[in-house]
Amino acid sequence: MHKKQSEPRSVVRKRAVTELKRSLILEAARVVFEREGLARANIRQIAAQAGYTPGAIYFHYASKExxxxxxxxxxxxxxxxxxxQSRDLHRAPGERLRAAALAFFDYYATHPRELEMGFYLFGGIRPVGLTPELDARxxxxxxxxxxxxxxxxxECGATPSVAARETASLFAHAVGLLILEQTKRVRLFRVEARSxxxxxxxALVERLREANKRPPKRRQPP
Structure with a gap:
């Protein structure tokens, strides 16, 4: 058997340097995007924050988008x-749904800047996108x-169409509460967003459980 040849040290070192530079650029860009928003940010600002020239940024990335x-x-x-990972810690469908939904909510609750980034909220709530290709991805x-x-x-027994509708509703509910939590507006109601x-x-888990108990509707003969 032939031993797998290891990469030359120069190649490994070059890759490590490239990855380090990209990580520094990304961290600098995060600061700039949080401060300026996507619309106002530019490559020159990102370069200054990273300690690089604009040309060095363009070597790694074609645009701020x-x-x-x-x-x-x-x-x-x-x-x-x-x-x-949170969902797969459980076996019962109801518990898996509860774990997955709460994991989704808790991730953004503990990473509010990523919520802002995901919904382009750094510049305020308005329709924003990158490019059609990047947006699609x-x-x-x-x-x-x-x-x-x-x-x-x-898994809880819903049909695909019902599951799609319930997922959209859950997503809207989660995002709405997360924004209320982040803007502190939820305090008006003296409640906690997570609760x-x-x-x-x-209620969703119980609704799905009850739906499974109902006998299927029989079609009436013509």
């Missing part, structure tokens, strides 16, 4: 992993995280 997309993609990947990543919840709703979301999830 590409940088933003990579930051958001990393965030969505962490969200997906956290949701899946990032939307697919978010959809993949939500698909974990949707699949678990199907409200937990009540919603518990």
């Amino acid at each position: 590409e940088i933003y997309a990579e930051l958001l993609a990393q965030s969505l990947d962490r969200l997906h992993q956290h949701t899946r 990032l939307n697919a990543q978010l959809r993949a995280a939500l698909a974990l919840i949707e699949a678990t709703i199907v 409200l979301f937990l009540s919603y999830v518990e």
